[in-house]
Structure formats: C-alpha cells, structure tokens
Amino acid sequence: MQNGVFLLMNRRVRSTVTLVVLAMVMATAACSSSVGSAGGGAKFTASSLSQVVQQAKQEGQLNLVWGEGVLGGTKGLPKLAEGFRKHFGLPADFKVSFTPGPSQAQMAASLDQEVQAGQNSTSDIMIAYPAVFRMLLGAGVTVFKPEDWSWATDIPKPAVQGGGVAVAVVTSIPVITYNSKKVTDPPKSMQDLLAPRWKGRVASTPYASNFPNFAATIGQDQALSYITAFSKQLGGLIPCTEDNRVLSGEFDALAFDCDQSTTLENMRAGGALRYVIPSDAAMLTQYMLGTPVNSAHPAAAQLFIDYLMTREAQDTLWNVAAGDSVFVKGSNIEKLVAASQADGVTFHDWDLDAVLADKDWPSSEYLQNQVSILTKTK
C-alpha cells in the first residue's frame, strides 16, 4: 500500500521524499550521540543530600555500562532504578539506562582513554575490583578525584575508601565453583586443582580474576609458579558470569570464580553448582563504585551509589545478584563470612584501602604477565 502511494508520486516528489527520509535517518543517527553533554564531565559540588538530589534532577539521567553479570545486569538494574527514583522522589522520566558492556579491565582501559581525550565517560559509574582501581589511580592520568561523601547518609564511613574515590558496595568472596553432579570429590584448595584429574576439566577467567589478590596473599613468586602450572591444567577461559558452562558440563570447575554470587543464585534455583572457599586462598574483596572525573552525570551517579548502600537496595541486590556489603549492618554476606570464620577460615581482606596501602602489591607488569600466562598470549 505504502509502496503503491510511493509509486504514484511523480519522480521529483519521490526524489525529494527519498532525500528527506535519508536526511532524517542521518539526523537521527547524529542525534543518537551524546553531543549535548560532550566534555570533561559536569562540575559537581554539594554539601547536603537535598542539593545532590536537586542536581541529579537537573542532570535528568544516569548512564551505566558494565558487565551483564554485575549487580544483576539487565534483570536487576531496572528494579534498582525503580527503587532509586522512588527513594529520592526523582521524576518518572528520570532515565536510568543500563547497557551490558565489556569486562572491568576493558572498561578501565576505555575510561583512561576517554579522560585523556577529554571525552565523557561511557559509564557514569565505574565498577571494578580494588586491583583495577589501583591500576587506574596509578596510571598517571587523573581518572578519579577524592569526593566528599559526608552528605551521603546511607554510606557507612568504612565503605568510603581510597580517600573518597570509591565506595565498597558489594562484598565478594573469591571461590572455586564446581558442578556437584560431575565432581564427587571437590577441591579444597587451589593446590588441589593441579592434580592430573583436573587437566582439561577446569576453567579460569580471561582476566585472571582474583589472581592479583592471590599473589598479594601468598607471595608473587609462589603465585607465578602456581599460575604457570595451573595454566597447563586449563580446559578454557570463561568470564565469571558463564558459570552455566560449568553447569552444562563443559567444564567441571571454575577457579577463581569472581565471587560466590552466581553460584548462590544457581543453588537457590535448585541447580547443581556448589562452591568452596579455597583453604590456601581465603580472601575477601569488594566491588568498588566510583564516579569518573569525566562523568556526564556526576550528581546522579553519586546519588545512585548512595542509594545502593540503603537497606532497601542491599536487599534488592541480594535478591537479584546474591550479593551485598559487609559494611551494611545485617547483611547476608556478613553472615556467610561469619559462618566461614566459625569454621576456622581466616580471610585476607583486600579492599581498596588495603590494596592501596600494600607496598608489595604486584606491579602492572606483573599482573599483565599473570594474564598472559593464563591466556597464553605472552
């Protein structure tokens, strides 16, 4: 029908219509970019919660990009966004958009480049482990500035770390995840995974998740020897979020899994995944959230971080991502940690403050070497 109408037009009109349509398409393509907010990030100063809320309202939106498996991803973020709007009385048209993105390391690399080039950050909030934050803070480019979080009444002081550059929102326990249907004698330590029976059956992560903490815990030389032997055992590399490949039987185990969250979610659903806290690498770490200096919506970003530390948001996080923070009273992860400690487990706590304070923390070259050995990209 429409085609018929189009054919009825004379040639000149058709040409004009075609050109107009093309122009509209190109204009839409051009408008899809964030031209309006390009720049080195809006300036943001506030001394009270109401001021931050006001500024966030003026900003009108929040753009979040991180891995699909972090903080509930595409399933969890809409729930958090809804709670966020309600909690602070933000208008219904306040837009919180989440886009699944690459790994923490890749996002960190993009962020560093964007700051250098004077572009807005892809995500208004950077979420990463302390090791990645340390790398960014030591890269010679100012990616984060210490922020004054005194207005953020929901954030417990110990959660604000690195002098205010980031907030510890979710606590992680690095674990070995395994398929209980295929593994009758689960490993108890990382050392166990070097046994011949695990050859080709164990997976690790392409970004060497938690191996920096491991090196800081057991010593760099020992960790390097371990990772060299462990690399030969590997059947493949999968992101932490791909626990389902352990569940499907492609691999029998994943080590280190980033944390306990996806395994716990699977256990809730009656799945066959289980985890162990390796006896030779019992560690705690934190998902740190910070606002980059080139964030286009810094007030909204900081307000969202504040919201994530509320009881309500922590409950949502536990429901959608099986994770919450030891810094928030009554958290589920605190109970898990306490139960493990009661069983005699002693955790090495690698939060951002600990990582920044550790003079023997592995260098960037060392960490790259770890990844190269695991990924066979040396």
Added chain:
Amino acid sequence: MTLTRTPPDDVLAAPPDETRARRERSIGPAGLLLAASAVALAILSLLGLIVVVAFNTNGIRGTATWTNFHDLFQSSFAVQSIGNTLIYMAVATVTSVLIGVPAAWIIERTDLPGKSMVHAFFVVGMLIPGFFVAMGWLIMFHPHVGLVNELFASVFHTKSGPFNVVTIPGMGFVQGLSLAPVVFAMTSATFKTMDQSLEEAARTAGGTFLQQMRRVTLPLSWPSILAATLYVAIIAFGAFDIPAIIGLSARKFTFSTFLFYNVNPQAGFPRYGLVAAFSTFMIVIGGLLSWSYSRVLRRANQYRVITGKNYKPSVVALGRWTWGAWAFLGSYILIATVMPLLGVLWSALSPQQQPLSVSALSSINLDNLTQLPWPLVRSALLHTVIIMLAVPTLTLIWSTVFSWITVRSKYRFRAVFDYVAFVPHAVPSLILGMGAFLFSLFVLPKSWGLYGSLLLLVVLMSLVAVSFGSRMTNSALMQIHPELEEAAAVSGASLLTTFRRVLAPLLRPTFQNAWLWLAVLSFRDLTVPLIMFSRDNMTLSVTVWNLWSGGNPGQAAMITVLMLIVVSPLALLYLRLSRGNPSPQVGAQVGKEG
C-alpha cells in the same frame, strides 16, 4: 514544391541563460572528483593513522620509534597468531572452494531436480550472520557439550563424541562453510555462460566425462575459481565473528582476535602500537592479495569463449548421479544451515544449556523471549534499523560517484580511485574500525561529539561497504553506453539531471539489489559495530555478543533467532527482485570488476 525553411532561432541558439545557469550551478565532474577525493581521503586517512601509530611511542602523541615492530617480532603470541591465521585461512578457503565450485557446476550445468530451492539456500546462506553459524556450531559440535557429540557418546557408549570444532582447523572449516555461498555466487556465472561447443568437441573426440572436466571445463573456469579463491581468502584472513565466538575462550587466536584482544586487553591498557605494527603488515599483505586478485581478473578476459551467435548453455543429464548430487548439496545445507539453526533454536528455547533428551524437550519454554531486556533490544533495534537504511544509501551514493570517476571520466589518475574503493575489502575491517576509533578519540574535535556516536558508525560502515558497492555500480555503469549521457548533455542536461533522468532509471535494478544486499550485510555485521561499541551505537549484533560473552547464551540465541526472522523478508525480497539468480549481482559483479 520544396519549402526551404530556416530553423527557428531558439533551436539553433545556445541553451537559454536559465538552463546554462542551472548547469553551471549543478554538480559537475569537478564536484564529483571532489566528493570522490573526500571519501578516498577518509579511507586512506584511517589507514594512515594506523601507520603513524605503528611508528609512535604513545598512540599519536609520542615520538617516532621502531619499538612496536621490535616488540611484534619478539612476541611469540603474535607469531603464533600469524601461524594460526594462515592455517585458518587455508582451511576456510579450501573448504569453501571444494563446496562452492561443485555446487555452482551442479546448479548451473546439470538437470538436478529442485535446484532452484538449493539455489535459494545458497543465497540465504550468504545472509546468515557469521556469529550465528559460530554459535550454532559450538552448541552442536563442542567437544564436551556439543549436542551431536553427546548424542554420539550416548548412542555408541563412548566417553565423548568425535567432533571438535574448538581448534584452528575446526574454526577454519566453519568459516569455509559460511564462505561457500560466496564462491558459489562468484563461479556460477562462469559455468552458466560457458559455451558448450568446446565440451562437445571434447566428447566428440572420445573424451570421458572426467577428461572433459579436467581438460576443458575446469581450465576454462580456472580464472573465475582462482579469483573466488583469492576473494574468500581475503575475507577469511580478516574474519572476526567465528574466531571470536569459538576461539577466544579456548585461547586460540587468529589475527583479528589478536587485534581485538590487544585493543581490549584483560589487564593494563590497550597496546595500540603493537596492534598498529601488526596491522601495517596486514595492510601490506592485504594489498598484495588484492593485487593478485585484480591480476587474475584481468587475465580472465583471455578465457572468454561466448560468441553470442551460437551461444547456448548445455545441461548435463545427471542420471543415476542425481542422488549423489543431492547427497552432496543436502549434506552441505544440513551442516551449514539447518544444524546451526537447530542448535541456536535449542539454546534460545532451553531454560539452560542442557543435552538433548526427552526430559529436556519437555522443559523448553519462551522464558528467554519474555525475559529479554526489551528496552535494550528496542534501542539496539532502532540503531540497527537506522544503520540498515543509512549505510546502503550512503554507500551507493559514494559508490556511484567512485564508479563515474573510474568508468566515465577521463581523469589521469582515475584508476587510483578504483583501487582505493577496493581497499576496505583488502584490509580487515577491524583495522579500519580501529583507525576510526582512534581518529574520533584523538584527532576529531571533541565538540563534534562523534566519539562513540551512531553517525560515526554509519559513516565507517559505509566506507567499508564501498568496496562492495563500487563493484556493483562499476559493472552496471560499464553496461550503459556513454552515448546516452552524451545525448543528454547535448540537450543541455546537467550531470545531475543526466544521472537522474538517464542513468538512474537504467541503474535502478542494480541499485535495488545492491541496496537490499548492503542492508542485510549491515544488519548482520558484528566486527565494525563491536570495535566502535558505545552505549549510543549498540546494534543487535553487539547486543548478542555482549549477552553471549556476559554469560547469557540463551537470550543471545533468542535475539539471534529474532534477527533471522526480521531479515528473512528482506532475503525473500532480494530473491524475488533478483529472480532467484543472484550470481550476476553478488558473484560475478563482485568478482569481475575487482
């Protein structure tokens, strides 16, 4: 009585002032040259930036250095990736030729019943995204959890199945399967138009069928086969989808995944210098392959045997070989299209990855559809639709300009434009993508807001597609005699009017086919959108990639299935417009004018 009458003054006079003024205002050859130069400059600038980065200590801001090349030669990872790439390219090329050439011969030269259906399958095969095939093959033929391997193991009571796609030759084979339709399209025109008299002469002289094939048919079609071989080798050389989906988690790297890995490292910062040094070599190799390709095409003219007068294509009666031909083609369709489709469908409908069983069948549902992140999908769909509309249109405008300069103009260096237009095919699009990414990040003014924008992605994808578009428009323009345009010019028409009133109607079938074809290619592209990925330009293919690599294969598979459903009407429309015969458009035209 002879009436002699002087023609009226207005006939003899020069065109009226208004017409002359309009002609002067209109775009002339110089304007087209300027436009073509701008596009050519954009393509060369992207490559130039890569070369600059290769010789720089810190992107484009450091000092001149050879260090990147030194690091490259010291890197066993790089050397291993080159070796893998060569094996991958060889297996992919051999597989695609061994399937595509016999298939083209069977379809074009035999009386195989139902061959139009097979023909349609081959055309559709070209439209299926590489990542779809890779996902399907991984689901079916993974050594541990592939459905086929599990079925094999359960039937024959073995520990595991015999197939392993997670190897470099395995990935090459999958790539070859997806490239076979391209070889088919590029060689079928040769078989279709081959004169039977030479083959008849061979038969008359007592030659057997095999002798006739070996001594007459294959030598005559050899240039076309060689051209197709080089063409697919270039594609396989820079292919990204299949090595990324299958190879990355197994630590099997080819050139493209090496490049992607170093631009998006898992620790530390992007190693642009190393990647650029590697890419500089690849630009040279790509250039050599393209040069060989163009030489082969030039020599192909010597093999033309169609006389026009007695031309009549012969049909070989297959007789008892009909079943053999069907088994060959059917097997291909089964393993290249049907099985990956079933694999992806299974993954899309399964609540979790699980082996095929009766209990698993009872658990299938539409959860992956209902739980899709719809706001994200809608946004990605909008971006994809914009790309599908804008990229073919821009590409055809630029391609036509390039073709006019190459085919019609008398400019001294017009051949350079044709070569530049082919560069995006010779150079892996990942390299051009990286060039555009760096350009937007470090060179273009920040106030333009092009970094991470959909507009930049559209422009880049159009530049990449010019290599294909210009082959189509070159060929079509060559078939139109310049007399028509000369007549229009004598009548006072400007170049733009001539194009609008004379050329455009004649070129319309080519434009229609090329536009649709480019729209589908834009729709399925993963490589360029992925390297240019941002929140503002995320396409459906990148959404699939992010969900797949983020641990959500079920939803990734579901979106892939939806993508196929969306693209199917376009494929059918294409088949209808090309009357089920795409070879002159996508094969021969791509090939002959290369």
